[in-house]
Amino acid sequence: MSTATGYNFAYLDEQSKRMIRRAILKGVAIPGYQVPFGGREMPLPHGWGTGGMQVTASVIGEADKLKVIDQGADDTTNAVSIRRFFAHTAGVETTEQTAEATLIQTRHRIPERPLKANQILIYQVPIPEPLRFIEPRESETRKMHALSEYGAMQVKLYEDVARFGHIATSYDYPVMVNNRYMMDPSPIPKFDNPKMSMMPALQLFGAGFEKRIYAVPPFTRVESLDFDDHPFEVQSWEEACAICGSDHSFLDEVITDDNGSKMFVCSDTDYCGDRVAQGFVGSAADLPIAEMETEQ
Amino acid sequence: MNTTADLLTPTREWQDIAPLLSVRELNKFYAPGKGCGDISFDLYPGEVLGIVGESGSGKSTLLSALSARLTPDSGNVIYNSEQFGEMDLYACEESLRRVLMRSEWGIVHQHARDGLRMNVSAGANIGERLMAVGERHYGQIRTRAEEWLTAVEIDTSRIDDRPSQFSGGMQQRLQIARNLVTHPKLIFMDEPTGGLDVSVQAKLLDLLRNLVSRLGLSVIIVTHDLAVARLLAHRLMVMRRGEVVETGLTDQVLDDPQHPYTQLLVSSILQN
Ligand SMILES: Nc1ncnc2c1ncn2[C@@H]1O[C@H](COP(=O)(O)OP(=O)(O)OP(=O)(O)O)[C@@H](O)[C@H]1O
Ligand SMILES: [Mg+2]
Ligand SMILES: [Zn+2]
Numbered sequence: 403m404s405t406a407t408g409y410n411f412a413y414l415d416e417q418s419k420r421m422i423r424r425a426i427l428k429g430v431a432i433p434g435y436q437v438p439f440g441g442r443e444m445p446l447p448h449g450w451g452t453g454g455m456q457v458t459a460s461v462i463g464e465a466d467k468l469k470v471i472d473q474g475a476d477d478t479t480n481a482v483s484i485r486r487f488f489a490h491t492a493g494v495e496t497t498e499q500t501a502e503a504t505l506i507q508t509r510h511r512i513p514e515r516p517l518k519a520n521q522i523l524i525y526q527v528p529i530p531e532p533l534r535f536i537e538p539r540e541s542e543t544r545k546m547h548a549l550s551e552y553g554a555m556q557v558k559l560y561e562d563v564a565r566f567g568h569i570a571t572s573y574d575y576p577v578m579v580n581n582r583y584m585m586d587p588s589p590i591p592k593f594d595n596p597k598m599s600m601m602p603a604l605q606l607f608g609a610g611f612e613k614r615i616y617a618v619p620p621f622t623r624v625e626s627l628d629f630d631d632h633p634f635e636v637q638s639w640e641e642a643c644a645i646c647g648s649d650h651s652f653l654d655e656v657i658t659d660d661n662g663s664k665m666f667v668c669s670d671t672d673y674c675g676d677r678v679a680q681g682f683v684g685s686a687a688d689l690p691i692a693e694m695e696t697e698q
Numbered sequence: 699m700n701t702t703a704d705l706l707t708p709t710r711e712w713q714d715i716a717p718l719l720s721v722r723e724l725n726k727f728y729a730p731g732k733g734c735g736d737i738s739f740d741l742y743p744g745e746v747l748g749i750v751g752e753s754g755s756g757k758s759t760l761l762s763a764l765s766a767r768l769t770p771d772s773g774n775v776i777y778n779s780e781q782f783g784e785m786d787l788y789a790c791e792e793s794l795r796r797v798l799m800r801s802e803w804g805i806v807h808q809h810a811r812d813g814l815r816m817n818v819s820a821g822a823n824i825g826e827r828l829m830a831v832g833e834r835h836y837g838q839i840r841t842r843a844e845e846w847l848t849a850v851e852i853d854t855s856r857i858d859d860r861p862s863q864f865s866g867g868m869q870q871r872l873q874i875a876r877n878l879v880t881h882p883k884l885i886f887m888d889e890p891t892g893g894l895d896v897s898v899q900a901k902l903l904d905l906l907r908n909l910v911s912r913l914g915l916s917v918i919i920v921t922h923d924l925a926v927a928r929l930l931a932h933r934l935m936v937m938r939r940g941e942v943v944e945t946g947l948t949d950q951v952l953d954d955p956q957h958p959y960t961q962l963l964v965s966s967i968l969q970n
Contacts, residue, residue, distance in 0.1 A: 536815070549793045553800070553830025557815070557822045560829065563836050564821055564858050629836040 429617035434579025453610030454526030469503035474669030724773035748931030804877030810869035
């Protein structure tokens, strides 16, 4: 199958796609388990989400509608290049609307709008092994997973509480999948961790550099590690989104002028725009920055 | 002459109790004379067995084979586990051996950095085994860590310091605390006082002796220092070129050695 551009559909050759699909199926069968795969080179440097792109290339079909987000936004360089890449090599439709997308490739965020059963969320993962920081040997971390030896990970949380008085880890916050495998959720904020649990959409994770694929099938329990006396908590803000007034989304701090004035706005630009379209307003609705943010 | 057979015959006070560890015809050789062979003995609860012998005689090889870290060429090591009952260490699942190592057993290495996590705090080093066996209450982990620091005579104010900020003697005591926190039954030690200053050694030995008798620990300790053996061990096994040449109660072996090699060993120590 090839397009007018001269590339195979979605760039990857069919044999590589089949190999990656086999890894994905194995991942789905063993939730949270890291499946090694023979990674292929993609025409983007590592760190640009080549792991996520290989997964996307292997599951995308002509009827799919692709959304790509980076830090919650659709308009960053990384998101735009990946979206263009698939528009060009697969000729698929792209969208910025979470509700319309069938495939969402992401870095750093899970959309605020709850995902549905007909959607697939594909994460770009830099470091797939949650135990790496405490155990550099791959042979040993594989054994630790096989035998569910996860006490060492709790040590990391212990050190947080000892040093800061609370669990200070706020991104890349380790989870247990289906009560069996410990998993690195990729550098999403822990704010998004609860969304992973019992999600109706399929979640796929691709690490290009370390050549690992893992998955959380729909409606799978995902639990964040914690202590009985220091339970898991998500980030919260005193403020509401300055643009749409949301008091329940993940907020980014933006500097609004040279004097260092700042405000908080939704990191998920599609979600924020949707709310504005529905008539919600925030405290800064009349400032020029608010218009800028909602224009796209 | 005392022989291996003596160790198979329990002394009176132990004869009604089942052995904790039974070793039968254990062999592990890297090359002829390099390793250990034909080792058989029973270790009873509360007993401290010393393994002595010159450098290269196979002490560490034997200790590794006994503590499930080095698969022997032949022979059996049977451990009477609280959790799993009687286990043939090299016939059972690796996962069970690893559970033993972090619960019922303790392993104290000669070099503290082999037994400690140098990049996390002293409290985390002690707490790790608790967390590994399922403890999830930070406050309780912290309290237990403080208790164990006190037990090994490290000021509790050092709980958040890393072992790299500790002296050699403190690192060794931390390693002991890290092992004892899960109340193991059996401790394996390889030259725990090696490389320490004499006065630091004495303090560590004193501490070990108190802990062992207070907690009723069973210990297998490797040392080439007969003074250490005299102070800690109830019984001795003397090794030479991978073989046990003499065994018996510590005082008997040291005061009235039967084998010419033991006589040499004892006299050379006395001459120093
Ligand atoms: N991994 C190995 N491969 C090959 N030979 C080994 C290995 N480990 C130990 N040996 C050899 O086996 C013999 C016994 O070594 P072992 O370390 O058990 O002696 P030891 O009694 O503990 O000595 P020391 O008092 O110096 O620690 C030595 O000759 C040693 O060189
Ligand atoms: Mg040795
Ligand atoms: Zn908003």
